[in-house]
Amino acid sequence: MDSVDPDFEGRVLVVANRVPISIKTTQEGEFEYSMSSGGLVSGLKGLAKAIDFKWFGWPGIDVHRNDKDKVRRHLQDNFNAVPIFLSETLAEMHYNGFSNSILWPLLHRMPDQAGSDERWSKAYQEVNEIFADNIVPYVEDNDMIWVHDYHLLLLPGILRERLSKKKNLKIGFFLHTPFPTEDYFTILPFREQICRSLLLCDVVGFHTNQYAKDFLESARIVLKGVSKSPSDLHWNRRKVIVHGFPLGIEADEWKQKLETDAVKQELANLREEFDDQKIILGVDRLDYIKGIPQKLRAYDRFLTDHPEWVGKVVMIQLAIPTREDVDAYRRLREEVELLVGRINGKHATFKHTPIHYLHRSVKPEQLCALYAVSDVCIISSIRDGLNLVSYEYAACQEERKGVLMMSTYAGAIKTLPPSSVILLNPWDAPRFAERINQALNMGIEERAKRHKEMMHVVDTWTSVKWGKAFLQTMMKMEIPKD
Ligand code: ADP
Ligand code: F6P
Numbered sequence: 001m002d003s004v005d006p007d008f009e010g011r012v013l014v015v016a017n018r019v020p021i022s023i024k025t026t027q028e029g030e031f032e033y034s035m036s037s038g039g040l041v042s043g044l045k046g047l048a049k050a051i052d053f054k055w056f057g058w059p060g061i062d063v064h065r066n067d068k069d070k071v072r073r074h075l076q077d078n079f080n081a082v083p084i085f086l087s088e089t090l091a092e093m094h095y096n097g098f099s100n101s102i103l104w105p106l107l108h109r110m111p112d113q114a115g116s117d118e119r120w121s122k123a124y125q126e127v128n129e130i131f132a133d134n135i136v137p138y139v140e141d142n143d144m145i146w147v148h149d150y151h152l153l154l155l156p157g158i159l160r161e162r163l164s165k166k167k168n169l170k171i172g173f174f175l176h177t178p179f180p181t182e183d184y185f186t187i188l189p190f191r192e193q194i195c196r197s198l199l200l201c202d203v204v205g206f207h208t209n210q211y212a213k214d215f216l217e218s219a220r221i222v223l224k225g226v227s228k229s230p231s232d233l234h235w236n237r238r239k240v241i242v243h244g245f246p247l248g249i250e251a252d253e254w255k256q257k258l259e260t261d262a263v264k265q266e267l268a269n270l271r272e273e274f275d276d277q278k279i280i281l282g283v284d285r286l287d288y289i290k291g292i293p294q295k296l297r298a299y300d301r302f303l304t305d306h307p308e309w310v311g312k313v314v315m316i317q318l319a320i321p322t323r324e325d326v327d328a329y330r331r332l333r334e335e336v337e338l339l340v341g342r343i344n345g346k347h348a349t350f351k352h353t354p355i356h357y358l359h360r361s362v363k364p365e366q367l368c369a370l371y372a373v374s375d376v377c378i379i380s381s382i383r384d385g386l387n388l389v390s391y392e393y394a395a396c397q398e399e400r401k402g403v404l405m406m407s408t409y410a411g412a413i414k415t416l417p418p419s420s421v422i423l424l425n426p427w428d429a430p431r432f433a434e435r436i437n438q439a440l441n442m443g444i445e446e447r448a449k450r451h452k453e454m455m456h457v458v459d460t461w462t463s464v465k466w467g468k469a470f471l472q473t474m475m476k477m478e479i480p481k482d
Contacts, residue, residue, distance in 0.1 A: 002050045002464075004471040010142030010168070012053035012471060015135060017095070017151035019057035019081040020045055023071065031067070033074070036060070037320055037361060038285065039247065039388045040148055040176045046250045046463030048080075051471070053146075055081040056135055058095075062088035084134045086127060093123030096325050099151045102188070105328070107150055107177045108289050108383040109184045113328045121189050128154040132162060141167040144474050147201075149176045154190075157197030170474045172203040174245065177385040178411065179211035185218040195219040199226070199235035203474045207386040207411040209244035209482070216242055231479055241479055245470050246415045247386055248461035251395040257368045258396060266369030274373070278313045278440055281374035283367065283389045284381075285322040286359065288332045291380035291407060291426040292319065296339045296355070298380070298424075298432035303347045303354060305430075306437055311352045313440060316370065319359045333359070371396035376439045378405045379412070380426040386411040390421075394454045401447035403439040404454065415461065420453035 004012065022036045035041070044055065063071050063085055075081040086094070097120035105113035132155060139145065139159075143166070147155050156171050163169055185191060198204050199219060206212045212230070220226045227233055233240050257263055270279075280299070284290035299315055319336060323329045340357045347354045362370070371377070377393040387410040394404060406413055406421040413423070422439050424432050473480050 002468075004051060004144075004468060005475055008144075008475055010144055011140070012051065013056065013135065013138060013143055013145045014044060014053045014148065015056045015131060015145065015152060015155065016040055016044065016148040017058055017099070019055055019059055019075055019083060020048075020079050021075065021081075022060040023063070024061060031071070034361075035364075037322075039386065042249065042388055043247045043463045043466065044148070046248075046253075047467035049250070050464040051467060053080070054138070055079060056084055056131070057081065058086055058091065059083040062086070062091065082134070082138075084131055086130065090123055090127060090130075092325070093117070093120050094127040095151065096323065098124035100323050100326050101328070103150045103153075104177070106184050106188055107180055109178075109180045110288070110383070111184065111187060113288055115327065125154060125190075128152060128158060131155050132158040135159065136162055139163055139166060139169065141169065144170040144172065144471060146172045146174065146471070146474075148174050153194045154197050156201045157193065160200040170202045171200070172205065172470060172474045173198055173201045174205040174470060175211070175385070176207070176247075178383055179206055179215045179218075181214050182218040182221050185214075186221060191218070191222050195223050195226075199223070199240050200238070201240060202238075202477060203241045203243070203470065205243060205245040205470050207244065207246050208414045210414065211385075211411075212242045212244050239477060241473055241477065243473070243480055244482075245466055245473075245480070246411070246461060247388065247466045248463050249388055249391045249395060249458065250462055250464070251391070251455070251458050254368060254371075254392055254395040255398065257365065258372055258398075260365065262365040263368045263372070266366050267373055270369055270373045274314055276312070278376070279374040280313060280315045280376045280378060280436070280440075281370055281393070282315065282317040282378050282380075283370070283393075284317075284319060286319040286329065286333055286336065287322055288328060289381055289383045291382040291409075292317065292332075292336050293339055294382065294426035294429070294432070295378055295380040296336070296343060298426075298429045298436065299355070300339075300343045300346070301429045302433035302436040303343075305433055309437075309440065310347055310354070311349060314352075314354060314356060316356045316374070317358070318362060318367075318370070319357065320361050321359060367392075368396060372400065374402055375400065376403045376405060376436070378424075378436075379407055379410055380405075380424065380432075381407045381410040382426050384410040384412075386415070390416065391458045394451065394458045397451055401444060401451040403442055403447060403450070405435060405439055416457055417453045420450045
């Protein structure tokens with residue numbers, strides 16, 4: 001294991017809403033463990049291979065009193081993780097309620113998707129307190145606590161207060177979503193508390209410097225005394241660093257996975273199945289921020305405007321189930337499934353189905369093979385913190401040099417060179433359709449040039465670099481160079 005820095009003597013404690021594994025109970029009452037999906041888990045799992053840290057989080061289920069030790073042992077032994085147990089009602093109001101029905105839509109500037117219930121705010125505060133109750137007994141002098149994501153915005157402030165006696169304790173926070181402009185942020189309940197809590201950190205990180213700026217702008221509006229200069233920012237007589245730290249992936253691991261027999265077998269199956277057809281791939285959690293209906297409409301328009309492609313191209317859209325108890329997500333599923341049915345009905349022939357829609361989570365080797373076999377990957381998010389799928393696709397395209405189509409509304413647009421991708425506006429279906437045509441017709445030389453440019457970033461900005469850059473900034477309290 002690497003250390004964060006040769007001079008660092010403490011331990012790293014990572015706190016996120018989720019631990020890397022999610023637990024479900026089978027009909028027989030047994031526990032079923034499965035990898036949690038999403039950018040946060042992918043990034044932290046990558047970092048865990050290089051740096052030793054303890055990971056605190058909710059196990060995703062209300063565990064009966066008698067089973068808690070079993071779950072604790074499983075998480076400790078396999079993941080160096082500590083479960084924080086929540087009752088079903090509290091978790092429901094914190095996760096489905098405040099976090100995913102108020103914070104998530106507002107952080108993505110979509111107040112129309114928000115719900116409301118007064119009990120959610122109380123539950124949110126309570127869960128942040130419960131996390132603190134569970135973490136405080138572990139903390140020692142010189143430790144670095146790194147809190148992640150919007151489910152725990154109040155936690156840094158609570159920890160700072162409760163741990164004020166600890167020597168040289170560092171607290172950091174990283175947000176895995178965009179940060180909105182102040183007109184959206186100021187809609188939020190307890191916005192002052194959120195800003196105060198984050199400014200009690202040593203380092204506050206975002207995927208992009210623009211989100212960092214937007215946070216500071218909001219903090220200045222809701223709190224008095226937040227200085228104008230981000231390079232010399234103090235709050236409560238303590239220095240705070242607020243900066244962009246884009247997450248990355250371990251590209252080499254994806255490349256190695258491609259060489260395994262399991263992936264080779266999956267690839268062979270896919271090649272046989274889609275012989276002679278170009279493949280357009282979409283991999284998204286079934287979330288309204290991902291712009292899946294916009295992608296489907298553009299594909300419909302493309303097939304209508306370019307009938308020469310009908311029968312020669314197929315779209316494979318993975319829609320990974322997510323937050324299924326939230327109304328907005330149920331409505332989205334209905335909309336997407338209606339559109340898939342309609343478009344398939346319109347363009348299908350007896351031999352050919354234009355969209356293969358899979359509403360499920362696939363195995364890692366299947367995902368890897370899908371990335372490698374596709375000619376085009378479309379990211380059509382209407383807002384997205386960063387988007388790791390785009391990086392993973394590039395990493396698996398050493399051979400084919402497939403084309404990445406990227407929405408201008410995803411954070412990754414700030415990290416990947418614009419000339420390496422085909423930019424798209426998800427709201428402009430006719431042009432989006434033309435871009436699909438451009439991607440499918442692009443020659444190998446141009447594809448290879450773009451792929452090389454992309455990989456320059458993807459190979460360099462790994463999740464290990466991201467984690468180390470953040471932790472070293474916490475340690476040294478120096479503003480990182482851009
Ligand atoms: P988000 O965090 O919004 O879901 P990202 O594109 O940043 O979006 O990250 C999605 C991550 O989820 C990727 O790293 C992808 O590999 C991962 N993923 C996709 N499908 C699965 C799955 N079935 N199991 C585990 N992780 C998955
Ligand atoms: O990208 C934001 C995020 O909340 C990540 O933190 C997480 O990886 C992903 O969405 C999945 O969300 P959930 O934990 O609700 O399944």
